[in-house]
Amino acid sequence: MSLLSLGTFAVGTDAFVVAGFLPRMSVELDVSLATAGQSLTLFAVAYAVLSPVLASVTATVPRRLLLVVALAVLAIANAGSALAPTFAVLIVSRVVAAAGAATVTPNAGAVASALVPPGFRGRALAIVVGGLTVATAVGVPLGNLASRAMGWRTALALVAVLCLVVAIGLGLLLPKLDGGPNLPLRARLSVLRDPAVRAILPVTVLGMAAAYTAYAYAVPAFEAVGVPAGDSQWMLFLYGVGAVAGAQSAGHLTDRFGGVRVLTWGYATMTATLLVLGMLAHWHVVVPVLVAVLSLAWGASSWCQTPPQQHRLIGAAPESTALVIALNSSSIYAGIGAGTLIGGLAGATHPSWLFFSGAVIAVLAGVFLIRTSRRPAAQ
Template identity: 60%
Template sequence: MLDVPIRTRPSSALVLALGTFAVGTDAFVVAGFLPEMAASLHVSEAAAGQSTTVFAAAYAIGSPVLATLTARLPRRRLLVGALIVLGLANVGSALAPSLPILIATRVLAALGAAAYTPNAGAVAASLVRPESRARALAVVVGGLTIATALGVPLGNVAAQWLGWRSALGLVAGLSGVVAAGVFAIMPRLPGGPQVPLRSRLAVLRHPAVVRVLPLTVLGMAAAYTAYAYSVPALEGVGVSAIGLMLFLYGAGAVAGNLLSGYATDRWGARRVLAIGYVLMALTMGILAWLAASDVAIPVAVGVLMVGWGASSWCQTPPQQHRLISAAPGEAALLVSLNSSAIYAGIGLGTVLGGMTLTWEVSWMYGTAALLAAAALAVTLRKPR
């Protein structure tokens, strides 16, 4: 555990959130220009969407491995290096002439993200009092949710005005700027002991951990079945103001993440998760009905987008809080494993979304609603 209280270094907390904003922008920005990217690379939208799947899979696998390999590195050096890798990978993605090269650079970007995000979360969670832990996690995750509010809509606008390659170039520049900020402002924080991966993963035998991680996968799969293909998904419900709708999703995501941190500290994780999954199932179900009935109600879709974003990103603070409460001494690893589970869920959701996109948009939303209902059932099941 680190011993430099983050509450005595307010600027450090802000920098951690700015770093997750850069990572989140990279992870989510593709959804804003997926059709343009697919056309440029001469592939289908479903095929281009698999770049998100590959990113998610590389993150999920790489996160615990990198946590082991980089355990002894000073935290500032690790975070700066991860952001530099992320920036260089986005330069490669912006210049990619074909889908295979794009996918290779997305794998590299995922490794940079996997090295950054869990360590940023672990630093925040380890250095505050237990009763404030969920709120600290919400601040760090807030960078990701703000990225959904700003990164995806701005990516959509940048792709329309500058092209999708320039949009990825802007993400690369953002990563470099934040890396410089982390280096300048973050305090010197030591690394931890070198623990073999096999020993680290022993925590997976903990009953509470076994209950939490599969729920993270299921919940994020529900959230991302349609979101990875948000442009065609929104066109399927008669919406033309795609950028505005993506911004409303992001606004809901920011509100849901921040409110869930406070609510978890006050009322408990299971209650917050249950409310979130009920909202997600209802939102996806109504969108499925709108798509199937070919009814266009833009105002209603806007309201649903806020609920979709809030229910998607209210999951992470309570889930991380449950994990860290189960094994406080393994906070860094548990945040890393939960990040892996998040991206495994994103990858699963993207695969399911690509499959259902070839049928009907209503099937895509309907699949997401069923997954959200399954997550609710898992949440409400009483532990033995």
């Protein structure tokens, strides 16, 4: 299980480290901060589109081989990003990276689910998602530090090395698991006809969009609440600590209380946290200790979503575990892309709207969750 978590850690580091050096990247590639932020948007959109397609194309490939090849692709793509001479080349390399990431994450979740009894599924998924959340804890602040110490290109090159190391580890130590049946994409996507699945996936999109309106622009967002750019890595680290705690506790709480209750509390916490951060930015109030506490709560509420959502989807379509996890991964990155886009537009009017726009979307996520969770299969 820890090997799978290492795989998602590599993916998460690749996906989230960019936020740590976005300002420096925009300067060197001679684009605006909002334009540089669209590298996150396009990565997320490519991931969302490619995840179900690649799940179908690679369905019969043995899981160990598939994970190793996908991580190798991710390594090559990050090397390409590190060497990119222009923003256009960077975008192409980020799309290739998204293809690798879109293969790793859902298959890691599916393998984890297959290796444990149903009563421990929430905890197993939380361990795998823990790789992503640990990446937010160390990937973004280390990306920020690495960018200032040795440049963002070197930081991406180190991510490429990390992906290769994890690929080798999985190739040597992961148990051999066969692939699934060979079904066309249309047959695989037939699970979307299930009303419960259709009710669950939009919650993921809305929830991740709410989390990412400000997080994608974390450095200027923290500057808006009085945290100097040079100190933002500490708030990012606290966000990541909260993310790890939120994901791990959500897995245990989901097994005990069900996904809907965990998510309801999560969206309520996210709304309150983003509202307070928005008010601090709007009124130019500087309270570093409060921002630190809010960073922890923001991370916890953002990353408590994935284990209960995966648990709900597997419960709704247990015969299509790999596919529904792939669709949930698509929804995660669709939400990240939407949140990045909305945050870039909203934050251009005033930095406080980086937070306020996320709070509004978190309310929508909570309302949609409550209205659609009355079906037993959507619990």
